Amino acid sequence: MKTIIDDIRARFSVEWEHEQRADLAQIGVAPGTVVPLLTWMKLHTPFVQLNHLSVVDWLEDGEFQLTYLLTDPHGHRSLMVCTRIPREEATMESVHELWPQAVTYEQEINEMFGIHFPGSPRQGVPFILEGWDDLPPMRRDFDTVAYMHAHHPSRPGREHVDPRVYVGKVFGERGYLHDDD
Amino acid sequence: MTTTETLRRRVQLWFGPQHPGITGNMSVQAWLEGDTLTQGITHVGYLHRAFEKLMERRKFIQSFPIVCRICVPEPDTNEYLLAAALEELSGLDREVPEKALWIRTLVLEMSRLAAMLQVLGGHVGSMGLGVVPNWTYTLRDYVLDRFEELTGARVYHMYTVFGGVRRDLPEGFAERMETEVLAKIEAKLPVIDNAIFDSSVFRKRAIGVGVVPEEWADEMGISGPVVRAMGIPRDTRKDFPYLKYPELDFEVVTTTGSDIYARAWIRRQEIAQSVDLIRQILRRMPTEGPYCAKLPNMLTWTIPPGQTYVRAEASRGEMGYYVVTDGSDKMRRVHVRGPSYVHGVSLLERLIPGTNIADLSPLMVSLQTCPPEIER
């Protein structure tokens, strides 16, 4: 794995690297580096396979992380290429020209996270959802519980008593450092 | 060209989601010229339950009852992979006891066996030979009986968790597995062979149909019986060894042709391989010792920040879990990469043009598409 990362380092700017397992390394690059890097890897290295493309929402940082997992199917090892893009008006270059199946990934990400891949064929075409009018649901700020309560009313008759609260109440738990206790 | 001529030339047809020939709840929006498909777009979403999203809002242990639902015929791969990913990220992987590794291998092989019996029946069922699925589903039910005995449930086992498995092997399990399952399968296989592989109906409809070009294998990440039917010996159990597979004696089954027949043949061979592997496992498994590591309090367990990708060979091909942790008691992100995501969408859509409408069902079965795995 070291060799391939050294090769990458010789050509591209790598922000960080981490060896997770003997057969799995991870590198971080700038968004602009991703497509040139992946193109080079597909054409000039054994890492020809795109296993998957995934997004992680780092809401607190205001960033999305895109993770491209490339595999060397004959050398039996994988490389995770990670990059971070701003969450606002999130846009990323498409890789569907390199791998046809990336269309589906990019379509789903577009739907679920609201990241736009200009030029990718099925952007804006619903993949899983139908008539969705809320935040892209895989974003961390989409509140599933609130959505559930708004769209699927609870079955009547459910009454739960939380033991922690109940016991405190019954036995007269009180606080004395704050007036509002 | 008249309107009638256009209509005759090009008809749009929704194949599924309610169709006996479809594999699970999905549909193919197909365009036909005559009875030949010119284009197909797959549609999923009928089973979407936002598993990945739900798991981001649940404690690690609470994700177990969820992941098994990602594949009905083969839930255990999901359970194992979630456990493996989180064990790797938490360092718990070093604590998993020997016996648990064996039981996990057993469970994975049992689930592969059950799933392959089901899909082998599906192969011929999709061509209208209803009797063979009756046999294979029955054989699958025998495997489920053992699952019920081992895990407490027939379909959603919820059995493999962090640190090991949830219960020990019951006494006499190995004997019952032999007499109630393996022997019965072996007795039936020749009959099945005769009814499938020797059948002129099957041969006519399977040989040379749905051929996947070999050059797609690498770039698309095609795996499982589909890639092995191209003659490529690619198998996660050998290429990225996990659990006790390195200690088991088996060869990767391959054949050539890359058509429906070849894929069915691979599955037939792998049923026999699974039977053999289960025998090996039960023979070599330690009888004593713990089946689960000592676990921390699962209600408060936190895992340090990290990300990993783990994979295992499901009956359909390479199943992978991409898991990101952020130091909290929940996953930041879990991405389930099932083989169907590629096989059932991109590959299927690439194979559809030129296919006869009657061959669409057998084609989908041969790709062994599992829609919940696409939607998660």
Added chain:
Amino acid sequence: MSLKNTLAPFSAWMQAFSKPFTVPDEPGVRPGAPRYRGWHINDRETCIGCGTCAEICQNVAIDMVPVDEPTKGDSGLRPKVDYGRCCWCALCVDVCPSGSLAMSNEYVWVDHDGDAFRYTPGVDEKPWDGAELGWRKDEGFDIVDHERVPMGHLDPEERIHTWAEVVVGYTEEEARREAARCVECGLCVAACPAHMHIPDYIAAIRDGDDVRALNVIYDNNSMPEMCGKVCTRRCESVCSIGVNGDPLAIRWLKRYVTERFDDLKSVLDVDVERVGEGRKIAVIGGGPSGITVAYYLAIRGFEVTIHEALPQLGGATFFGIPKYRFPMPSLEKQIKLLEDAGVKIVTNHRVEGDELRRMLEENDAVFIGTGLMKPYRLGAEGEDLPGVVYALDLLRDKNIGREVEVGERVVVVGGGNVAIDAARVSRRLGAEVTIAYRRRIVDMPADDEEIEDAEAEGVEIIPQAIPLRVERTDDGRLDFVWGPAEMVPSDRGRPRPKLIEGVEHHMVVDRVIVAIGQSADHSWMPPDIAEKVADAKGWITVDHNGMTGHRGIFAGGDLVNDTADAISAIADGLRAVEGIQRFLGILPEREETEPEIPVITVR
């Protein structure tokens, strides 16, 4: 295609005569596997209503519903399962701390009413109640941590030569790990006399937020560092994790947090109105109850003065508890907090004569927390011989720094914590120590850990030993004569020891230390006030405000409660803090209403 291939499909016909695989669809024909996950069963008696099942249920299928009266150690709630949501994962069974919840292997149930599929196992009768088979908790699989992070102790050999603290304390990592074992059921809150917010501070410790933990702790306990070292920890006795394992080390966790901060005032976030400005409160007795009253009233602007007869505040925690359990700097830190809050402290001052009357006139209220200072006597012959001493005196003398000497051989009479303290102090003073106790070791009121520690330090315990008399030997030592006892059943309470006549054992010792018990002494009060306040045994009865039979006099601590521990004294103090404010019209009088059940309906 060969002929064979053409004929092959017809081979299926051969199977037409084989035995069918199917079974008739009748109930009971095909029972679930022995560990099948079917309908729930629950043992209502064993269940403690901790709600951990509801907590772990990822489908929110379990509601906790009131079934029995809540008690200490049982919330009285029981799980009610909604099978519209249940996915039969059985995590509820595997997590169940009491082991009461299980699943039967029954899986067939037909009903036209959808709401029927929501029931309280063990409460609503079902045909599968008591089913032998089904999913049960298994020893080899545990998803809560039943093993406590061990606490380091000084080696017994080493500690009998030092007055250093025996308990080492948790490191940060150990504390976080121990705190992570908590399931936050809150049963401990009921058992704690002061109802400390235990799960909340444990969660804060687990999250690494010690400042928050400290604030949660001081919210209703102003002497928690003491509690963190010597509390009787009723909380731990009801810990749900303790039902089938080691209870959370609640005491040690409190100790960990409280020890981390030196300047308490700067860390504590006090946000109360100074409603007591211009009001004066006298506190008589500087023990835990008095300190509690003083602190929480002082931060509200009251002018509080504590009168203490001994040279140092702390009451029994100062003069009674040996320093290897509760070191002086820890106590001083707590007193510093009082001073910082503006409490006036008068030590070496025993209130006597008409002073109480004067105090009542000069103050808005008076709080009495003078404790039990008068030891019960042995009552046997020879008690007045030199060398027969009382444990309380011995411990006090040692703690205030007087020279204490016990000779080479000591017998301690008694089985409470005071007896153990006296024994362990005597060990440290170089003596061989025997404890003579009238009942069985299981009956000893002393803390189990204290008994173990004492034995580890070489203290010998003779149970069922009744002191008969003490005689002087020719060489000026003492002959402690005792007789063996048998345990006889009693109509009223526990079995009682009865002397077996005719057998006498002799033990030549230098000291006989009497640690039978102690009572209150009210001789310092004007008799007419004492008459209104106390009863014959010395107990003071108070109302729900902590007020005695005399208007304006509040009381708490060992005088009032029958548990005689510091945390109960603190609880009494808290009651008086509210009571005094109600008495003075600052808080409204408490309404006697049933507490509202906090129900969550949208689930």
Added chain:
Amino acid sequence: MQFDSIEEILDFAIGKEMEAHDMYMDIAGKVKRPGLEKTFLELAQMELGHKARLEQVKAGDLSGFAAGEVQNLKISDHLVDVKPHPNMDYQEALLFAMKAEQRAHDLYVDLARATSDPGLRELFKGLAKEELKHKLFFETEYDDVILEGN
């Protein structure tokens, strides 16, 4: 002591109970400790109860006697007797009461031993048992309150 009839014995016993009653009343008036006066008044009241029971026996109703064995915890046996004094505390009050009941018991045992009339002997034994019961009451209280930690 010599008794000629059952009536005489019972009168003697009733007199003893009255003596005890008067003694407790006397102490109650002297003790200073808060609440202890009440304790002694209660003890005095208890003796009146015993007296009433003996009067019932005299009237021919023997059911008032304790049946079966009475437990003797022997707690007071090895304790030093105390003299009533104004500054008595609860422990001393209990000690005093235990000892007084012990003495009454011993008296009836002696009397039972001294008489040759089997009927009288039974009556004395019954009375002794009654006193032992009283003692048990105090011993239990002593065991619970004073010896709680021992």
